[in-house]
Amino acid sequence: MKQIGRRYRWLVPIFLMASLPAWSATEVEGLDFKHGIAFFHELKYSADFTHLDYVNPDAPKGGPLVLPTQTSFNTLSPGNSQSLTAPGLNWTLDTLLIRAGDEVTGFYGRLADGIAITEDEMAIVFRIHPDAQWHDGVPVTPADVAFSLEYRLEQVEGNVWYGFVKEVEQIDERHVAIHLNTPLTLNNIIILQFMTVMPAHYWSVRDPSKVSLEPPVGSGPYRVSAVSQGRYVDYERVPDYWGRDIPVNKGRYNFDHIRYEVYRDSTVTREALRKGLIDIWTEQDVRYWHNSFDTPATEKGWLKKIRRSFGIEIGIRRALAFNNRLDRFKDRRVRQALTLALDFEWQNRTLHFSNRTRANSYFPDTILEATGLPSEDEVALLEPFRDQLPPELFTEPFRFTEVESPAHHRANMEKARALLIDAGWEIQDGVLKNADGEAFEMTFLSQNPEDSRILLPYFEQLDQLGIKANIRLAESSQYINR
Structure with missing residues (x-):
C-alpha cells in the first residue's frame, strides 16, 4: 500500500520532449x-x-x-x-x-x-x-x-x-x-x-x-547445434558474437557448449548429479538439501553445496495466489480467513527445517517494501479512499500473525470462522455454504507433485472451516492455458 497512486520520475537525467505521434x-x-x-x-x-x-x-x-x-x-x-x-x-x-x-x-x-x-x-x-x-x-x-x-x-x-x-x-x-x-x-x-x-x-x-x-x-x-525432441538440446557459443565485448556482456557466456537434458523425476536428477552426468542442480526441497548430498564426493570437494543468494531479484519466491475473479475471493474477509488458517510456523519447522522466511511484502528486503505506518505523504494519497480501505492500514503496520503455539493457532481458526460468518458463509452439515446454498470449494493448480506435501496439512485446516480443497496437477502446457 505504500506506493499507491504515486508517479515516479526518472532519477537518471534524460532529455525530455513532448510526446508526438511521429518523429523526424x-x-x-x-x-x-x-x-x-x-x-x-x-x-x-x-x-x-x-x-x-x-x-x-x-x-x-x-x-x-x-x-x-x-x-x-x-x-x-x-x-x-x-x-x-x-x-x-x-x-x-x-x-x-x-x-x-x-x-x-x-x-x-x-x-x-x-x-x-x-x-x-x-x-x-x-x-x-x-x-x-x-x-x-x-x-x-x-x-x-x-x-x-x-x-x-x-x-x-x-x-x-x-x-x-x-x-x-x-x-x-x-x-x-x-x-x-x-x-x-x-x-x-x-x-x-x-x-x-x-x-x-x-x-x-x-x-x-x-x-x-x-x-x-x-x-x-x-x-x-543439436536437438532431440523431449531429450536434450545443445547450444554452441558463437565465437564472433557481435555483443561479446559490450559492457553488460563482458566476462559472461564463457562455456563453449551448453546442453540441457530432460529429467522428469527429481530423484533421478539427483542421482545423475551424484554420478557426474550433470554439472549443476538447484535443489528446491530442503529435505534433500540436508540429507541427500553428504557423500564421499562432497567430502572430497568434487561435489559442492552452495546456498544461492537471489541478489536483487524482487518478489516472493513462492506463494498461494487467490483468483480474485471468482466471487468468493473478492471479499477481503474471506482472504483474511484463509490466510489465518495457514499455520506457516508449523509447516516451516516440520517440513522445511525452519529454513523458510515468510514475506510480509511482495517486495521483501528492498527499498520497495512497505514498512511501518504510512508516511504523511502516503496518507495524503490514501485519504480520498479511506472509506474503501481497512481502518488498520492507518494505525497498524502490516505483518502476518506469527503462530507461537497450538493454542495460538486455535485462536486464529476462531477468528477465521468469525470472518467467514461475517462475510455471509455458514457451516451446514459440516460444509461451508453461502446464502444461496453454494458450497465453498477450492482447487489449487500446480505443476509440481511435491506441492501435495505442503498443501495437504493446509487442506486439513480448511476442512475444519468446512471448506473442501483439492490439488490439480497439470503439465506445463495445461498450466499455461488454465
Missing part, C-alpha cells in the same frame, strides 16, 4: 540518449563502464556445461507460447535491455545503445547498436523490434503482457519508438527487458507460432 530525423537527433535508465535510485554504472562488478571480465572461455531440466519441450520456435519451448533458447536471442544483477531497478542497453523517454512518459525511444547483427550477418534493425512486438501483441496473451503498448514506430534505420497507452512504469520496463527480439527477415517467411525443431536464426551469444 532532426527531432531524433535532438534527443539526449542515455546508456541506461533507473527507477527509485541513480544508476550504479556510468556511461563509460567496462563491465559489471560481479563478473570477471577476464574469465577463461571453453569447456562444456550440462544442465538438467524437468520440463519437456517440443519446439525451437521463440514465438509459440502455447507449446513447450526448448530450455535455454533465450540465449540465442538478444533483448533491448538487460537488468543489472546488483541494482534493484537499473537497466542498461544491450541491443539498444541508447534510450530516451518523452516528457509525458508516453513513449520510449531505443537506438539500435550499430554493430548488432544476426548470426547470418544481417544487421539488427528497428524493423526487427517492431516485428517482434507487433507479433506478440497479436497473440492471445499479448494484451496481458503488452497491453501498455499503443503502437510501435520505426523512425529510421537505427531508431524505434514504442508509444504507450499510459505513462511508463517500472513494470513496463521489466516486461520490455524480457522481450527477445526476433529476426523479421527470417520469421516473415515462416510462422513463429508453429511447432518446429529447425534451429532458428538468432543474435545472441549461443546458437542451437
Whole structure:
C-alpha cells in the first residue's frame, strides 16, 4: 500500500520532449540518449563502464556445461507460447535491455545503445547498436523490434503482457519508438527487458507460432547445434558474437557448449548429479538439501553445496495466489480467513527445517517494501479512499500473525470462522455454504507433485472451516492455458 497512486520520475537525467505521434530525423537527433535508465535510485554504472562488478571480465572461455531440466519441450520456435519451448533458447536471442544483477531497478542497453523517454512518459525511444547483427550477418534493425512486438501483441496473451503498448514506430534505420497507452512504469520496463527480439527477415517467411525443431536464426551469444525432441538440446557459443565485448556482456557466456537434458523425476536428477552426468542442480526441497548430498564426493570437494543468494531479484519466491475473479475471493474477509488458517510456523519447522522466511511484502528486503505506518505523504494519497480501505492500514503496520503455539493457532481458526460468518458463509452439515446454498470449494493448480506435501496439512485446516480443497496437477502446457 505504500506506493499507491504515486508517479515516479526518472532519477537518471534524460532529455525530455513532448510526446508526438511521429518523429523526424532532426527531432531524433535532438534527443539526449542515455546508456541506461533507473527507477527509485541513480544508476550504479556510468556511461563509460567496462563491465559489471560481479563478473570477471577476464574469465577463461571453453569447456562444456550440462544442465538438467524437468520440463519437456517440443519446439525451437521463440514465438509459440502455447507449446513447450526448448530450455535455454533465450540465449540465442538478444533483448533491448538487460537488468543489472546488483541494482534493484537499473537497466542498461544491450541491443539498444541508447534510450530516451518523452516528457509525458508516453513513449520510449531505443537506438539500435550499430554493430548488432544476426548470426547470418544481417544487421539488427528497428524493423526487427517492431516485428517482434507487433507479433506478440497479436497473440492471445499479448494484451496481458503488452497491453501498455499503443503502437510501435520505426523512425529510421537505427531508431524505434514504442508509444504507450499510459505513462511508463517500472513494470513496463521489466516486461520490455524480457522481450527477445526476433529476426523479421527470417520469421516473415515462416510462422513463429508453429511447432518446429529447425534451429532458428538468432543474435545472441549461443546458437542451437543439436536437438532431440523431449531429450536434450545443445547450444554452441558463437565465437564472433557481435555483443561479446559490450559492457553488460563482458566476462559472461564463457562455456563453449551448453546442453540441457530432460529429467522428469527429481530423484533421478539427483542421482545423475551424484554420478557426474550433470554439472549443476538447484535443489528446491530442503529435505534433500540436508540429507541427500553428504557423500564421499562432497567430502572430497568434487561435489559442492552452495546456498544461492537471489541478489536483487524482487518478489516472493513462492506463494498461494487467490483468483480474485471468482466471487468468493473478492471479499477481503474471506482472504483474511484463509490466510489465518495457514499455520506457516508449523509447516516451516516440520517440513522445511525452519529454513523458510515468510514475506510480509511482495517486495521483501528492498527499498520497495512497505514498512511501518504510512508516511504523511502516503496518507495524503490514501485519504480520498479511506472509506474503501481497512481502518488498520492507518494505525497498524502490516505483518502476518506469527503462530507461537497450538493454542495460538486455535485462536486464529476462531477468528477465521468469525470472518467467514461475517462475510455471509455458514457451516451446514459440516460444509461451508453461502446464502444461496453454494458450497465453498477450492482447487489449487500446480505443476509440481511435491506441492501435495505442503498443501495437504493446509487442506486439513480448511476442512475444519468446512471448506473442501483439492490439488490439480497439470503439465506445463495445461498450466499455461488454465
